[in-house]
Amino acid sequence: MHRHTFSYGSGETAVELTVDLPVRRCGSCDTEYLDEVGEDLKHEALCDHFGVLPPDEIRRVREHYGMTRAEFAEITGIGEASLNRWENGINIQTHAYDRYLRLLASAGIMQHLQEMVQKGPTPRAVSSAGERQFRSLEITDDIRRDQENFRLRLVA
Numbered sequence: 114m115h116r117h118t119f120s121y122g123s124g125e126t127a128v129e130l131t132v133d134l135p136v137r138r139c140g141s142c143d144t145e146y147l148d149e150v151g152e153d154l155k156h157e158a159l160c161d162h163f164g165v166l167p168p169d170e171i172r173r174v175r176e177h178y179g180m181t182r183a184e185f186a187e188i189t190g191i192g193e194a195s196l197n198r199w200e201n202g203i204n205i206q207t208h209a210y211d212r213y214l215r216l217l218a219s220a221g222i223m224q225h226l227q228e229m230v231q232k233g234p235t236p237r238a239v240s241s242a243g244e245r246q247f248r249s250l251e252i253t254d255d256i257r258r259d260q261e262n263f264r265l266r267l268v269a
Contacts, residue, residue, distance in 0.1 A: 115134055165205060
């Protein structure tokens with residue numbers, strides 16, 4: 114193990130993070146490198162810095178319910194690809210998604226979501242036949258003339 118300090122970010126917003134990493138050394142050339150375990154530890158240090166769940170804890174939330182990513186995605190509305198990226202440390206979730214994931218770990222929340230999904234979509238008001246559902250402008254000659262004032266023109 115080697116205490117490793119690395120920078121995250123750039124310029125004035127860069128931060129220095131320190132983490133203990135298993136540094137590997139090539140037996141033939143003595144080059145030191147990080148393996149997958151080291152990269153995962155660096156990612157966890159970033160998650161800790163941002164105050165969000167690390168990948169293994171996100172996976173634990175999903176697996177607690179015995180769900181595949183596809184099942185979890187269908188119930189929660191979180192994209193399956195996003196779950197994959199978060200669980201594999203490819204991306205870090207936003208604070209909003211992190212809070213949602215923490216709520217999902219709470220007792221009763223997942224059951225409530227499952228009940229909502231089983232009921233189906235919330236019914237929406239149906240408009241009368243022939244009635245427009247969205248307001249739109251009727252394009253008139255006056256509107257066309259006004260649009261001319263907002264056209265981009267090349268200035269020499």
